[in-house]
Amino acid sequence: MTVQKAEPVWDVVVIGSGAAGGMAAWNLTRQGISVLVLDAGERFDRAKFWTHVKPWQAAARRESGQHAPEFYLSTEEQPYLTPEDKPFELIRVWGRGGKTNVWGRVALRYSDIDFAGPARDGWGVPWPIRYQDISPYYDKVDQFIGVCGGLDDQDSLPGSKYMLPAPAPRCGERLLQKAAQNVGVSIVAGRRAVLTKPHNGHPACHYCGACGSGCDVGAFFNASDYLIDPAMKTGKLTVVDNAVVARVLVDDKGLASGVQYFDRKTKAERRVKARVVVVGASCVDSTRILLNSKSSAYPNGIGNSSDAIGRYLCEQIRFHVYGFMPELIGGPVYDDSGIGGEHIYMPRFNHRDGRKRDYLRGFGMQFWGCGAQEGASYAKALPGFGVDFKKAVKQRYPALVALHPYGETLGRAENRITVDAENVDVYGVPRLKIEYQIGDNEHRMAEEMYDTAEQILRSAKAEIMPYERGWLDKPGSAIHEHGTCRMGDDAKKSPLNAFNQMHDVKNVFVVDGSAFTTASEKNPTLTILALSWRATDYLADQMKRGEV
């Protein structure tokens, strides 16, 4: 006689360990719920980051055969498909904390102008929540992760009383604020998840400006140090590394019963059982998993009776205009590193003047890259060569300002992610295909975005670097994918309800950017954290009541 060891059944399996999955794991484990996190990679080792390696030292290191830690998933390992005429740049980080290891740290709250957008203009489906539903969670997130910012809220940019001190703007940023003010545009203090003083056991920023190489002390929010580590301490969390999830499994009652994944090292197939599955693998990978989770109950993917999963993909449009501030040309050079990236932000304003516009929704503006940078690629736009050229480059070094407007993209059914059964990955799982195109509304909005950038620079009497008006970044570049598993009250149109729970499958929750009903013009991470916290509070409550 053989005694078979029972397979464990986890309370909750969480797919992904970034902002979405990390928050779910942290919030559930601290409430006593046992959680298994499936992470597609491994922990990134802070001791090996090249944070304080100067560019010339990095070049010498590379020449001697050393490599900086590779955060980004290579498309060689995981190719994705796009039509030839519709390029999409998908940037993914597989590993503990996901993209929060290297994110831009811009931490903006959505306002009711964002949440009420579809209800107001009729495009898309209405958000099932409003600012009052999420603001307590924004408050909790601000206090927990530490967000620095100003006390200069606007109707389009709510804030909180929990902000850490805003870093002082650089000279170029001050001059932009002044120039914008002169044309009636308000540029406020940026809101960024960077610790301008020690916070919850994490050390303060030391102003090296090298956040993109990974922070060597963890002075900005990353889901690995801030969420997964404390969750581990509860004793309720288990993490499986290198677990590339393929499918959510379904039982004969149509409920999720577990998850199928493949070991990234051995390629072996594994299955785990769970009472609840929380999907937080970032918008595009979560969508791939849901669409591949086909069964007789769900022939076109789990929870997809609405046929909305994969559709309504929206990113953001953006472009970049650069100039040199006359007051700063030839002036002193300071260390402008600051907290890395901009210290200021231009909130959306196009709803205020009452003017009827020929496009829907709006745009904001970011300003990373003002002042002395780690290089001088602007020199390529300066004419000539020789002594005069070299001097012209040097004089402009402290004077550079950079304007990066971001505009909302409308969700459209034809902008979609699908999985292609004819094209499988190394695990034999259908690969994802992205078909995405920027539409007329966005091109019309881009006109006013260009007008605004030009107006600010002209008001500053800046020397404007040559640019091609109308040009937009390749889709995907903002790394803000949303909308492919959207929330909404109408189960015929939205896969998720107001608590990120599937209308069709009550024990599946989707908590990343795919759940957003609209993209807005803002960076999504703070809202992902707040939504995931809110959704898992609801889940924990439902589990305690025996509803899930």
Next chain:
Amino acid sequence: MHEMLEQAPAPVVIGPEYFNQSDYATVSKLADLIIPRTDTPGAIDAGVPHWIDKQVAADMKLQERFKQALTELSEQAHAAGGTEFTALAEPQQIAILEAMSSDLSKLKGGFFETMKNLTIDNYYKSEAGLAQELGFKGRTFRASFPGCTHPEHWPAHDPNQEHA
């Protein structure tokens, strides 16, 4: 006006990986003409030819571009002065480069742009170019960040300061 350093740029002693000695000398001279030594180091001091050699060695498209352009440059040099580009007097070299950089129809995507961009990328990430010439002070530890200390640059009305 800056005082020029007295000595001419020192010859680079590391052997090239891709270019032959003659082409390497031409590439070095081009880099030197684009960013010369003044009171601060120039492209050769910063090791720019070394890095360009490495980059061309790893890039077939760049190899084609350099092969063709260096042949044309040699022909132009012989037409102008009956000798190799590197043996021309500097004013003649500059004249050839000026012709290359002022022909707007050929400038975009042309060899001068390629050579200039490679020189810029490599010079302004070197210690000589980035730290000594431009004054980059980042990627270090600081206890505080003062921001702009010139009130004349500030906006008249700072909503954040009002609350502070």
